[in-house]
């Protein structure tokens with residue numbers, strides 16, 4: 669049984685640090701795939717993690733109508749209740765005929781898939797894209813770029829900073 673006193677990151681066996689360069693490249697690769705699935709009338713970023721990929725995808729696809737849906741469930745690395753902090757606007761709902769047809773939802777990743785499930789219920793016909801996917805969440809995503817194992821914690825560039833790493837022979841992982 670999983671130890672509930674440990675955070676998701678502490679339970680994760682591996683770390684997958686992503687640099688700004690790598691993230692930009694992965695977002696552009698995602699856009700190549702999305703270009704074939706579009707065109708899209710608007711992009712909905714799941715904030716906050718979806719903001720940076722949505723900006724890059726919007727620039728590459730030439731989409732200028734951007735909305736947000738605010739969903740939070742992790743307090744740093746501990747998953748709690750899903751909270752919808754901001755709903756999708758009426759204008760965007762109309763643009764997608766109420767079901768999300770012709771709209772693109774963007775997030776940084778799917779992990780357990782709980783966030784994706786909730787937003788998919790709001791817009792069942794929208795295309796759902798993430799940059800990274802873990803196996804549990806993967807079935808909820810239409811397009812993604814890189815899959816990592818469920819026990820991997822992804823470190824995004826906006827959450828990290830360069831720091832000294834001790835040499836391997838001194839016990840570094």
Ligand SMILES: O=P(O)(O)OC[C@H]1O[C@H](OP(=O)(O)OP(=O)(O)O)[C@H](O)[C@@H]1O
Nearest residue numbers: 716717740741742778779780781782783
């Ligand atoms: O598939 P799940 O297990 O639901 O996890 C994925 C979600 O978790 C993170 O958001 P978080 O709740 O940390 O909020 P944030 O985007 O504001 O950082 C991430 O940006 C995804 O939206």
Ligand SMILES: O=c1[nH]c(=O)c2nc[nH]c2[nH]1
Nearest residue numbers: 742779820821822823824
């Ligand atoms: O920065 C993050 N990395 C992850 O692997 C993750 N999973 C859920 N939420 C997450 N946030």
Ligand SMILES: [Mg+2]
Nearest residue numbers: 714715716717
């Ligand atoms: Mg998020």
